Amino acid sequence: MSTPRRLLVKNIGHLVTMNARRDVLRGAWLAAEGGFISAFGVGAPPPELAAGATVHDAGGGIATPGLINTHHHFYQTMARAYTPGNNLPLLPWLAHMNKLWRPFTAEDLHVASKLALAEMMLTGCTTAADHHYVVPAGSGDNFAAQFRAAAELGVRFHCARGSMDVPSKLIGDWAIQTADEIMGDVARLHREFHDPAPGSFRQVFLAPCAATSASKALLVESARYAKAHGLGLHSHCAETVEEDTFSLEKFGVRPLEYFAECGWDFEGVWFAHGIHFTDTEVKWLGDRRIGVAHCPYANMRLGSGICRVGDLQRAGAKVAIGVDGSASNDSGHVLGELRQALMLARVRYGAGAMSALDAIALGTTGGADLLRRADLGSLEIGKCADLAIFPEVDLHSSGAENPVDALLICWSRRVESLIVGGEVRIAGGRFVDLDLDALIADHHARARRIHAAL
Numbered sequence: 001m002s003t004p005r006r007l008l009v010k011n012i013g014h015l016v017t018m019n020a021r022r023d024v025l026r027g028a029w030l031a032a033e034g035g036f037i038s039a040f041g042v043g044a045p046p047p048e049l050a051a052g053a054t055v056h057d058a059g060g061g062i063a064t065p066g067l068i069n070t071h072h073h074f075y076q077t078m079a080r081a082y083t084p085g086n087n088l089p090l091l092p093w094l095a096h097m098n099k100l101w102r103p104f105t106a107e108d109l110h111v112a113s114k115l116a117l118a119e120m121m122l123t124g125c126t127t128a129a130d131h132h133y134v135v136p137a138g139s140g141d142n143f144a145a146q147f148r149a150a151a152e153l154g155v156r157f158h159c160a161r162g163s164m165d166v167p168s169k170l171i172g173d174w175a176i177q178t179a180d181e182i183m184g185d186v187a188r189l190h191r192e193f194h195d196p197a198p199g200s201f202r203q204v205f206l207a208p209c210a211a212t213s214a215s216k217a218l219l220v221e222s223a224r225y226a227k228a229h230g231l232g233l234h235s236h237c238a239e240t241v242e243e244d245t246f247s248l249e250k251f252g253v254r255p256l257e258y259f260a261e262c263g264w265d266f267e268g269v270w271f272a273h274g275i276h277f278t279d280t281e282v283k284w285l286g287d288r289r290i291g292v293a294h295c296p297y298a299n300m301r302l303g304s305g306i307c308r309v310g311d312l313q314r315a316g317a318k319v320a321i322g323v324d325g326s327a328s329n330d331s332g333h334v335l336g337e338l339r340q341a342l343m344l345a346r347v348r349y350g351a352g353a354m355s356a357l358d359a360i361a362l363g364t365t366g367g368a369d370l371l372r373r374a375d376l377g378s379l380e381i382g383k384c385a386d387l388a389i390f391p392e393v394d395l396h397s398s399g400a401e402n403p404v405d406a407l408l409i410c411w412s413r414r415v416e417s418l419i420v421g422g423e424v425r426i427a428g429g430r431f432v433d434l435d436l437d438a439l440i441a442d443h444h445a446r447a448r449r450i451h452a453a454l
C-alpha cells in the first residue's frame with residue numbers, strides 16, 4: 001500500500017463526528033495528513049488545504065466514522081443459505097454447516113475473506129475482526145491468507161488465531177489441533193503480523209472457538225498469553241440456553257463462570273452474542289469492562305434470544321456490533337446490522353430504548369472501545385481518517401426530514417465512498433482497484449465446488 005498522502009474531503013452534507021457531544025456538522029469538510037485527521041470544519045475549506053492534496057467530493061453525503069465489525073466468520077460466506085440448516089437452531093445448524101469444510105484451503109479462505117471484507121466495506125466498514133477457527137490439516141497458512149486479503153483491499157483487519165483442540169460431535173477430528181500447535185502458531189502470527197501502533201492495519205488476537213471445543217488448558221493458556229502481551233481475547237459465550245445446561249453438566253458451573261475460572265476476567269476480553277447472562281453476570285462483566293459483540297441478525301435467524309444491550313451498557317460493559325458469520329446472517333451488511341440492533345433493542349426495551357445515533361455508536365465508538373483502538377471510532381483531530389460516506393437521499397430515504405436518523409430508520413444503504421487511513425478505497429459506489437464481479441464469480445464457483453464435494 002502506498003504511503004498515505006494529504007486528503008481533503010469537501011461537500012459533506014452531514015458530518016457525524018461521534019465525538020463526546022455527538023456533534024453533527026452540516027455543510028462540512030475534513031482534511032487528513034499521513035492517514036490521520038488534521039482539520040475539519042463547516043463552510044468552504046481553506047484553499048491551502050487543497051494544494052498538493054487529493055480532493056474528494058462527498059457529493060453532499062452523510063459521513064460517519066468508518067464502521068467497526070467485531071465478530072464474523074469470513075469462511076462462512078461460502079455456506080450462505082445452506083439448505084440443511086436453514087430452519088434449525090444453533091447446534092444442529094452448526095453440525096450440518098461444519099461438514100462442508102474438510103476440503104477448504106487457505107486459498108479458499110483468501111477468496112472468502114476478500115468477499116466478506118468487500119461486502120462490509122461497501123456497507124461502511126473500515127475495521128473488521130474475524131474469528132477463524134476451522135484449520136483443516138494440510139490446508140495451508142490460513143491466517144496469512146486472511147491478512148493478504150485485507151491488505152489487497154486496504155482495510156484494517158484484526159485477525160483471530162481461532163482454535164479447537166477438543167473433538168466434538170459438531171465437527172470432525174480433521175479440524176482439531178493440539179494446544180501446543182495452536183499456541184506456537186499464535187506466537188508466530190503475533191511476531192509476524194501484529195502492529196500495535198496508532199493507525200495499525202494489522203492486529204492479532206486469541207480466540208478459542210467455544211468452551212465446548214477448547215480444553216481448559218487451552219483456555220487458560222490463551223488468557224495468560226493475551227494478558228501478558230496486551231492482545232485481545234475472544235470466544236462465543238451465552239448464545240443459547242442449551243449452553244447453560246451443557247456447561248452445568250460438564251463443568252458444574254455456568255458458561256461465564258467457567259471462562260472466569262480460566263482467567264478470562266480482564267479488559268480486552270470480549271464474547272460474541274452474550275444473550276443469556278444473569279444480572280450478577282452482567283454486573284461482573286461491567287465491573288471488568290469486558291465486551292460483548294452483539295449479533296442481532298444471527299440471534300434472530302437462529303432463534304437464540306435477545307442480547308441485553310441496555311443492561312450491559314448501564315453496567316459498564318462494552319457493547320459493539322458483529323454481523324456474525326455469513327452462514328447465520330446470511331450476509332454482512334454492517335450498517336444494516338446496526339439497523340437490526342436498533343429495532344431489536346426496541347423490541348426488548350421499548351421505542352425509546354435506542355436512537356439512531358445510539359445504534360451508530362455500537363458500530364463506531366463502541367467498536368473502538370471494545371478493540372481498544374483509541375485511534376478509531378470518531379471523527380476528531382488526530383484520529384484515523386476513516387470515513388464511510390453514504391448518499392443523503394436515495395430511493396429508500398427520499399422524503400426524510402432527518403437525514404441522520406434516516407440512515408438507520410429507512411432501509412440500509414451502501415456507501416457512496418469509503419476512506420481508510422486517508423486513502424479513498426471506494427468512490428462513486430465502486431472500488432477504485434477491485435474487480436468485484438470477478439471476485440464474486442470466483443467466490444461463488446469455489447463455494448459451489450465445496451457444496452458439491454459433500
Ligand SMILES: [Zn+2]
Pocket residue numbers: 071072073131236272324325
Ligand atoms: Zn460466531
